[in-house]
Amino acid sequence: MSVKDKVIQIIAEQGLLDLADVSLSATLEELGIDSLGVVESIFAIEEEFDIEVPFNANAPPKSEFDISSVATIISAVETLVAEQT
């Protein structure tokens, strides 16, 4: 499974959504994921890919990890996974 598919699966699970409902342009908020859900999703991503995600819940926009949409999350995870290998 690709990074993209795995991230979508994690987000879908967090938002209790069907995979098809997780559009790349959606924000986590639009998918019904609150701040605690964001932190939990990031934890799931770290566990899935065995990576450290630089994310501070106090200032999401300033974090190095861009969570502004599903697409930016996928691309940030791809970068982190690439950096690690």
Place this chain on the structure above:
Amino acid sequence: MNRVVITGAGTINALGGSVPETLQAMREGQLGIGPLQMRDLDRLSVKIGGQIKDFDPEAHFDRQKLALYDRVTQLTLLASREAMAQSGLEITEELSETTGVVLGTAAGGMNTWDDNFRSVYEEGKNRVHPFVVPKLMTNAAASHVSMAHNIKGPSLTVSTACASSNHAIGLAFQMVRSGMARAMLAGGADAMLTFGGIKAWEGLRVMSKTACRPFSANRSGMVQGEGAGVFLLETYEGAKARGAEILSELIGFSMTSDAGDIVMPNQHGAVRAIHGALRDARLDPQDIGYINAHGTGTAANDKTECAAVTEAFGAHAPALMMSSTKSMHGHLIGGTGAVELLACLMALRDGVIAPTIGYEQPDPNCALDVVPNVARQAKVTATLSNAFAFGGMNAVLALKAI
């Protein structure tokens, strides 16, 4: 109903090993937060904290006692000793049964949990010390305080996360006010700066790796501290009769529950707690000159707390001072309200307002007078101390100069 006064105070925290040292540090805006010293630090992503350095338990307690005292109990006992000594109250057999102790702690004997889990899980040992249970139980500190000072009245531990101390002091206040007890030791402590304790907090992604900057636009989260604060509360008449020095009068307490979110604070719950404390104290908003903020330095707390204070105080909000001393000593979790109450005593007695240090950039969401970076001289006759805990449990205390 009895009037309730504070005649003794004690503390140990990252700013100092006593009340005078702590107040001196607050007055000077000293930073008690620094690099943590602990094993496996390389496996932590948060490496700073308000840790009590150079603390030698054996200098204060004999070895037999130490086998029963978790760090949190040690810190609580030291703070209690100082409070009792300052009050000069002698607990006679007669007074003993009407004197109690209420302490707040979120984690209790965290160091004992941590050390012994490590020993059985990581080191594979199959046996732990026989005193592990009495050492780690959350009421251990309150029990040892009762034994140390022969306190035989109403005694218990309350645990409401970051509001534990305020709830403890508030309950003790109500007990003295109602006549249930003649004197109470009250406050709280936590010593969660353990590998497991910090790991748990790291998980929430709200911890700063650099500094605690409450109300500053460039804040990056909270910083954990450790320590204890304990106060001796008694009736005004009792204190007068024995000629004790009165530090301040406790005049109001309110507790509310948000019934909302397990971690996100709620403006309405905070406003209700502030209004409740004012009502209980029979004060008008304009009577309050200083608020010791909960001020954790997280985006969620700071915005909500400032909005709540603005709403609760209306036209008076811009005129009052509100600072967060967590910027100096870190967040003592269950012990935090007790140490922060010292800033209220300093405001009322010495006319010195403790600053919010580490303040760098104004935040439009926190447009109150947060006493940035430098302490201030001001005459204040009444103060509030806020505590808004995880779990949505809020506790606000009101104090008056005497």
